[in-house]
Amino acid sequence: xxYLPLAHALSAREDLPVPAWLFAWGAxxxxxxxFFALAAGWRSPRxxxxxxxxxxxxxxxxxxxxxxxxxxxxxxxFLLGVAxxxxxxxxxxxxxxxxxxxxxxxxxxxxxxxxxxLGDVFRPFNPWRAIGRAAGAxxxxxxxxxxxxxxxxxxxxxxxxAIGLLAVVWLEVIYGSGGVVLEPETAxxxxxxxxxxxxxxxxxxGVEEWCDRGEVFSVYFGMFxxxxxxxxxxxxLERRRPFSAATGWATVPGSAAVVIAxxxxxxxxxxxxxxxxxxxxxxxxxxxxxGIGLTASLRLSETLFMLLCFAAVALVYTLGVRxxxxxxxxxxxxxxxxxxxxxLIPIALxxxxxxxxxxxxxxxxAQFTYLLSDPLxxxxxxxxxxxxxxxxxxxxxxxxxxxxxxSLVVGHVMGLMLAHDRALVxxxxxxxxxxxxxxxxxxxxxxxxxxxxxLSVANG
Amino acid sequence: MKDxxxxxxALFVLVAAVALVACGGGDDSTTGTAGEESxxxxxxxxxxxxxxxxxxxxxxxxxxxxxxGGTTVSISVSGLEPKTPYxxxxxxxxxxxxxxxxxHFQFQKGGSEEPPNEIHLRFTSDxxxxxxxxxxxKREVPPGEAGSVVLHVDESHHEMTSYGAHESETVFVxxxxxxxxxxKGHEGEPQHAHSDKIACAELExxxxxxxxxxxxxxxxxxxxxxxxxxxxxxxxxxxxGDEIRFxxxxxxxxxxxxHGYDLAKDVPAGGTVEFAFPADLEGIYEAELEQLGxxxxxxxxxx
Numbered sequence: 001x002x003y004l005p006l007a008h009a010l011s012a013r014e015d016l017p018v019p020a021w022l023f024a025w026g027a028x029x030x031x032x033x034x035f036f037a038l039a040a041g042w043r044s045p046r047x048x049x050x051x052x053x054x055x056x057x058x059x060x061x062x063x064x065x066x067x068x069x070x071x072x073x074x075x076x077x078f079l080l081g082v083a084x085x086x087x088x089x090x091x092x093x094x095x096x097x098x099x100x101x102x103x104x105x106x107x108x109x110x111x112x113x114x115x116x117x118l119g120d121v122f123r124p125f126n127p128w129r130a131i132g133r134a135a136g137a138x139x140x141x142x143x144x145x146x147x148x149x150x151x152x153x154x155x156x157x158x159x160x161x162a163i164g165l166l167a168v169v170w171l172e173v174i175y176g177s178g179g180v181v182l183e184p185e186t187a188x189x190x191x192x193x194x195x196x197x198x199x200x201x202x203x204x205x206g207v208e209e210w211c212d213r214g215e216v217f218s219v220y221f222g223m224f225x226x227x228x229x230x231x232x233x234x235x236x237l238e239r240r241r242p243f244s245a246a247t248g249w250a251t252v253p254g255s256a257a258v259v260i261a262x263x264x265x266x267x268x269x270x271x272x273x274x275x276x277x278x279x280x281x282x283x284x285x286x287x288x289x290x291g292i293g294l295t296a297s298l299r300l301s302e303t304l305f306m307l308l309c310f311a312a313v314a315l316v317y318t319l320g321v322r323x324x325x326x327x328x329x330x331x332x333x334x335x336x337x338x339x340x341x342x343x344l345i346p347i348a349l350x351x352x353x354x355x356x357x358x359x360x361x362x363x364x365x366a367q368f369t370y371l372l373s374d375p376l377x378x379x380x381x382x383x384x385x386x387x388x389x390x391x392x393x394x395x396x397x398x399x400x401x402x403x404x405x406x407s408l409v410v411g412h413v414m415g416l417m418l419a420h421d422r423a424l425v426x427x428x429x430x431x432x433x434x435x436x437x438x439x440x441x442x443x444x445x446x447x448x449x450x451x452x453x454x455l456s457v458a459n460g
Numbered sequence: 461m462k463d464x465x466x467x468x469x470a471l472f473v474l475v476a477a478v479a480l481v482a483c484g485g486g487d488d489s490t491t492g493t494a495g496e497e498s499x500x501x502x503x504x505x506x507x508x509x510x511x512x513x514x515x516x517x518x519x520x521x522x523x524x525x526x527x528x529g530g531t532t533v534s535i536s537v538s539g540l541e542p543k544t545p546y547x548x549x550x551x552x553x554x555x556x557x558x559x560x561x562x563x564h565f566q567f568q569k570g571g572s573e574e575p576p577n578e579i580h581l582r583f584t585s586d587x588x589x590x591x592x593x594x595x596x597x598k599r600e601v602p603p604g605e606a607g608s609v610v611l612h613v614d615e616s617h618h619e620m621t622s623y624g625a626h627e628s629e630t631v632f633v634x635x636x637x638x639x640x641x642x643x644k645g646h647e648g649e650p651q652h653a654h655s656d657k658i659a660c661a662e663l664e665x666x667x668x669x670x671x672x673x674x675x676x677x678x679x680x681x682x683x684x685x686x687x688x689x690x691x692x693x694x695x696x697x698x699x700x701g702d703e704i705r706f707x708x709x710x711x712x713x714x715x716x717x718x719h720g721y722d723l724a725k726d727v728p729a730g731g732t733v734e735f736a737f738p739a740d741l742e743g744i745y746e747a748e749l750e751q752l753g754x755x756x757x758x759x760x761x762x763x
Contacts, residue, residue: 012719014744016762358743392720397700397742397763 009094009181010101010366013392015358015455017274018401023456026405030412030448034441037416041434045424047417048247052231052238060237073130080127080191082375087188091377095366097184098375103191104172105363109356111221116349119245120225123211126218128198132207135199149206152213157253160201162261164216166306169265173272174302180295212252219258223249223345227414243418246342256341260317262348263447264310267454270355271309272302274457280305316446317344323439324423330436331426339426340440343419347447350411354404354455358395365390404455412448416441500525501606503661504685505537506711507730508560508610514541515658516729522609522661524550524601531601533579534594535609535661540585545614546658548593550579553607555660556681556709556732561610567599582614604664611659659730662690662709679734684710687752694757698739704759705736706747714752718759720745 018026054060062068079102087099094100111122123129139147171190176182194216202210211218226246231238249255272280280301287297321336330336369388374380381387395403419440420433427433501524507515520537535548553562564578571577576597583593662683683690698704708716709732716733717724720741727733735747739761747757 012722012745013741016742016744016760389722392741392743397761 009176010105011095011359011363012390013358013362015400015404016397017457018404018452018455020456022401022405023452026409026452027449029409030445030452033409033413034416034445037413037420038434038437038441041420041430041437043424043430045421047241047244047421048425051241051244052233053240054233055237055239057236060232060235063237064232064235069124072124073127073133076125076127077130079125080195084188084191086375087184087186087191089376090184092183092185093377094181094184096371096374096377098371099184099187100182101363101367101371103187105360106367107217108168108172109352109360110364111217112224112349112352113360115221115225116227117229118225119228119230120222121228122217122221122225126211126215128195128202128215129207129211129218131199132202132210135203136207147203149209150204152205152209155253156213157255158213158219158258159254160214161216161219162254162257164214165220165258165261166265166310168216169269170303170306173265173269174299174306213254220262223255223258223262224349226342227345227349243346243414246345246418247422249345250338250341253338256317256337256344257314259341259344259348260313261310263344263351264313265306266348266351266355267313267450268302268306268309270351270454271457272305275454276305313447316443320439320443323442324436327427327432327436327439329427329429329432336426339422340419343415343422343440343444344447346411346414346418347444347451350407350448351451353407353411354451357403357407358400361395362390362392365394405452408448408451408455412444415444415447419444501663503608503663503690504711505535505609505611505659505661506555506685506709508555508657508660509730509732511658511730518611518659520659520661522548522663524606524609524663526600526603529600530596530598531579531606532594532596533581533606533609534592535581535611536590536592537585537611537659538588538590540589540591541613542585542587542589545582545584546591546611547583547614548581548609548611550601551607551610552605554681554683554709555608555610555662556683556707560657560660561608565601565605565607567597567601581609606663608663609661610657611661613656613658615656679705679707681707681709681732682747682756684708684712684714684749684756686711687749687754689754689756693755695760696757697760697762699762700739700742702739702761703736704739704761705734706757707732707734708747708756710749715750716747716756717750718745718747724750 083099083102086097086102090097090099115121136147171182171187175186198210198215201214204210205214212222213219226249227243228245229239229242231240231245250259268276271277283304284298284301287300288294292300317340318337321333321340324330324336324340325333331339365388369385373383373386375382379386416437420437423433423436423440424430427436503522505518505520505522507518517539518537519539520535522533522535525532525534533550537546540546549561550565551561551563552565553559555561564573566573566577568577574580575595576599579595579597579601581593581595583591585591662685680694680696682694694706696704696706704721708727709730710716710727711730713727713729715724715726716735718735718737720743721737723735723737725733725735739759742761742763745759745761746755747759748755
């Protein structure tokens with residue numbers, strides 16, 4: 001089958017499936033850790049209180065002051081411009097064009113990875129936010145008043161971002177099906193369309209409001225940024241306990257959909273070449289037999305399965321939430337649903353690391369050598385690195401396996417810790433809180449073991 | 461504490477189930493193309509590796525059909541020398557082998573080297589350099605044993621006698637055969653008499669090669685026809701430090717590119733190239749037809 005998700009078009013290499021013995025070890029450790037967590041759980045919430053320590057005023061001014069904001073914003077706009085220009089004017093070869101690697105590897109994978117450690121690093125570089133704020137400032141200077149905005153429909157919450165997330169992954173993974181490759185030009189046009197849409201929404205609802213709710217990249221990267229150790233408050237940089245900021249993330253409606261979409265899309269990308277390849281092909285053949293074009297059939301079939309992945313992940317989470325509702329003293333179903341959404345962020349991160357860590361390590365070598373020196377693939381050599389290649393020996397297959405399994409196990413533990421902590425908020429009785437966590441534990445074990453399973457299934 | 465016990469059981473069941481699914485999924489590694497319902501196997505003729513230059517113009521098709529316990533082989537070839545006698549034999553091996561086709565197919569192995577124990581197709585090309593022949597046998601060629609059909613100039617033509625198992629189109633005595641092409645073999649010894657191999661049409665040769673790696677000298681051969689690997693994407697597995705060695709035979713000129721290792725070799729139309737390099741990068745890498753962008757092999761290098 002001519003199945004060409006973007007990672008294929010960019011990278012010459014794929015990961016080997018995790019061997020059975022490592023799968024067994026991973027699953028066993030997950031179980032042991034889980035029971036240990038139940039037994040050794042603390043009795044009062046630890047992450048829910050704020051534990052911030054402000055950093056020096058000079059450092060805050062240097063990193064967060066207006067000059068820094070302008071420099072970062074300009075850099076973000078410049079890089080987006082370079083990517084779009086390279087996509088439109090550069091080579092059609094996906095792996096030789098700056099645009100695809102920059103957008104789908106450096107940014108789409110890099111921001112989640114670094115945000116999860118450092119905090120929300122995308123916000124200062126967000127090109128649309130920068131343009132929106134500059135436009136707002138310009139408007140104020142000319143009109144003498146702040147621009148007026150529509151009230152954002154509260155019930156919509158982060159649903160636009162969740163849907164946008166599915167759309168981005170659709171472009172990345174499903175568009176390039178049936179012999180069609182995602183060309184740099186297509187990605188550049190998509191980026192332009194998205195820019196127009198985002199700026200229009202910012203004009204309608206306000207820059208910060210839209211970044212917090214609807215702007216896909218702000219919401220998605222910001223979600224991982226909640227795990228990181230640096231934050232800002234009142235223009236002051238602060239250090240915080242890792243993961244503690246995640247507790248306040250899911251207060252906006254639709255947040256659960258964002259984290260579920262993240263887990264589901266990564267699962268789909270991993271499973272579409274292994275676990276669910278046969279069903280995808282079966283549906284594809286039905287559709288093709290029904291007279292739909294081959295490319296359209298394959299895309300439709302894959303879209304259907306991506307949505308099924310979303311539904312399946314949502315179902316597992318909902319079952320866990322419904323289970324918790326049966327514990328005496330439980331808050332309402334909707335409170336629980338929103339209340340535990342943030343506990344899935346570490347799982348989503350673990351999935352990302354497990355599936356894309358090696359692609360990131362290898363493809364960033366291309367990004368910082370030949371794609372930087374020859375962004376259009378025209379034979380230029382701006383920085384003298386155009387002749388360099390990717391060294392596939394920088395990390396061994398064993399290292400990749402250990403990182404994959406370790407990320408799932410660590411994500412699992414972090415998820416359990418956040419869930420246990422949240423349960424202590426809802427159930428003041430420690431015993432009931434623990435009883436409620438049998439359910440979340442089952443949810444987490446299901447996700448983690450499924451993640452391990454995806455890694456161990458032979459792909460191709 | 462009852463709850464805990466229940467949960468323990470539930471979790472072990474869950475993990476066991478996941479493990480089972482994983483193990484079950486593990487051997488699902490076939491990447492073959494959709495199965496053909498028909499019993500007919502077809503292959504296109506392409507010049508063999510060391511054929512004379514004129515052979516590069518040879519095109520045509522061979523078809524092998526198994527019906528009701530019998531076998532019919534028919535060929536249709538063009539681009540030949542005009543008015544020249546030719547003979548084709550059914551072989552057990554693939555076209556990519558060092559000796560294209562390997563040994564003749566025989567119903568009774570080690571038996572007679574003539575029909576009806578073997579399948580021979582004799583014909584003489586017409587003025588336009590085209591020709592057709594059909595041979596039938598009342599016995600069925602076992603699946604996988606019909607490797608290929610190999611075409612020769614029929615040097616033994618003038619000694620030809622009538623064989624029951626084939627129909628020859630024309631009986632035509634042609635004295636002006638260019639004997640300069642004849643390198644080896646002596647007339648009267650059938651195996652060697654027609655050793656001037658011109659072209660080969662792959663039928664089930666790759667399958668036979670996989671079953672019996674000895675036949676191909678332990679080197680897997682990927683046969684490309686019409687821009688696709690005839691047996692689907694070949695899965696080749698190695699351990700780090702091994703030598704990766706495989707051959708590619710193509711009916712059209714192409715560039716074969718091994719990604720990751722970033723090695724490329726040109727294969728001429730109807731020719732074969734061999735890759736041999738150390739497996740020093742771990743992971744899964746693709747080999748593809750560079751111009752068409754079609755994957756032909758997946759190289760797995762385990763640590």
